[in-house]
Amino acid sequence: MTQRSVTHATFVIERTYAATAARVFSAFADPAAKKRWFTGPDEGPSEHELDFRVGGHEISRGRVPGGGPTYTFEAAIHDIVPNERIVTTYHMHINDAQISVSLSTTEFKPDGSGTKLVYTEQGAFLDGFDNPAEREHGTRELLDNLDKYLKSEK
Numbered sequence: 250m251t252q253r254s255v256t257h258a259t260f261v262i263e264r265t266y267a268a269t270a271a272r273v274f275s276a277f278a279d280p281a282a283k284k285r286w287f288t289g290p291d292e293g294p295s296e297h298e299l300d301f302r303v304g305g306h307e308i309s310r311g312r313v314p315g316g317g318p319t320y321t322f323e324a325a326i327h328d329i330v331p332n333e334r335i336v337t338t339y340h341m342h343i344n345d346a347q348i349s350v351s352l353s354t355t356e357f358k359p360d361g362s363g364t365k366l367v368y369t370e371q372g373a374f375l376d377g378f379d380n381p382a383e384r385e386h387g388t389r390e391l392l393d394n395l396d397k398y399l400k401s402e403k
Contacts, residue, residue, distance in 0.1 A: 258381035286398035348378035
């Protein structure tokens with residue numbers, strides 16, 4: 250039997266992108282755009298669905314290459330201020346095991362000719378399947394992917 254536990258943590262990541270707030274926001278709001286960058290380094294999601302509106306949802310599911318476990322991200326969208334803010338709650342699973350539940354806030358702030366993105370996550374990491382350091386590392390990789398996407402779409 251799994252030892253039950255919960256670890257609570259908050260982390261904040263700030264990035265500056267050489268793109269307008271509208272462009273960076275659009276990379277989160279447009280389903281085709283988000284599917285291009287919201288993925289791990291070696292795999293693409295086998296499933297990605299985004300209903301970008303307050304009350305909408307997002308799901309991304311993919312398997313680690315070589316027959317590894319399936320990771321599932323499911324989010325509910327609670328607040329959208331175009332080009333300024335997105336607030337979601339989301340939970341993640343590895344196969345059938347729920348590994349975390351989080352509240353995330355993404356803020357888009359003009360910074361010269363670019364945009365400062367401030368991402369804040371408050372998470373409950375469950376039963377030792379994931380931890381705050383690993384989640385922050387993975388989120389930083391996603392934001393690196395976003396930077397590459399924005400540069401490729403100039």
